Amino acid sequence: xxxxxxxxxxxxxxxxxxxxxxxxxxxxxxxxxxxxxxxxxxxxxxxxxxxxxxxxxxxxxxxxxxxxxxxxxxxxxxxxxxxxxxxxxxxxxxxxxxxxxxxxxxxxxxxxxxxxxxxxxxxxxxxxxxxxxxxxxxxxxxxxxxxxxxxxxxxxxxxxxxxxxxxxxxxxxxxxxxxxxxxx
Numbered sequence: 001x002x003x004x005x006x007x008x009x010x011x012x013x014x015x016x017x018x019x020x021x022x023x024x025x026x027x028x029x030x031x032x033x034x035x036x037x038x039x040x041x042x043x044x045x046x047x048x049x050x051x052x053x054x055x056x057x058x059x060x061x062x063x064x065x066x067x068x069x070x071x072x073x074x075x076x077x078x079x080x081x082x083x084x085x086x087x088x089x090x091x092x093x094x095x096x097x098x099x100x101x102x103x104x105x106x107x108x109x110x111x112x113x114x115x116x117x118x119x120x121x122x123x124x125x126x127x128x129x130x131x132x133x134x135x136x137x138x139x140x141x142x143x144x145x146x147x148x149x150x151x152x153x154x155x156x157x158x159x160x161x162x163x164x165x166x167x168x169x170x171x172x173x174x175x176x177x178x179x180x181x182x183x184x
Contacts, residue, residue, distance in 0.1 A: 073125040074117060075103040092116050115141040134162040136180045151175045 063079055064072040078088050078099075085099040092099070092113065101107040109117055118124055118139065128135050137147050137158075144162070148155040151172060160166040168176060177183050 067125070069105055070109060070114070070117060070125055071102040071105050073121050074099070077121045078103075088120070091120060111138060111143055112141045114138055133158070133168075133176060136182070137162075140180070147179070150179055 060079060062075065064075050067073050067076060074088070078085070084096075085103070086096040089096045089099045093116070094113065098107070102109055124139065126135065128139075133147075137144070142150075144158045145155045148158045152175075153172065157166070161168050
């Protein structure tokens, strides 16, 4: 009688063993998977299997594509150092939500945070032109009022110097240079 395959009473039968004789059917040796692996252990790999592909790991999705704002520079540096927003917030003395708002450009850092951010980033993220009072003032993290008080002028005068509506005289240029430790 030929072996019969199929189900009886809802249970599957093993098609590899003849139920009548108990012998293997269809070339099945009856070895377990562990035994089959040990048999193939001595077979050498094909020559083309020795190649390995090497590529740089893609940047995270959150990595900024273009560095346009201070928040973009902050996120790039944080991801390069593999830090969490919470850890950067602790370093800068702010909450993790504040770091998130800066990185997503929902908010800009207050003036007094800028020097610490630049220290964390490790570079000045924008170009400083000669005589650029506003940029230098922001790097120092001081307001127009504070700068005006330091050099003895009205805050409106500092604002006009920064917008280019007026230029500081020689005496004030010297005072600005001494304050910022540069030559104007």
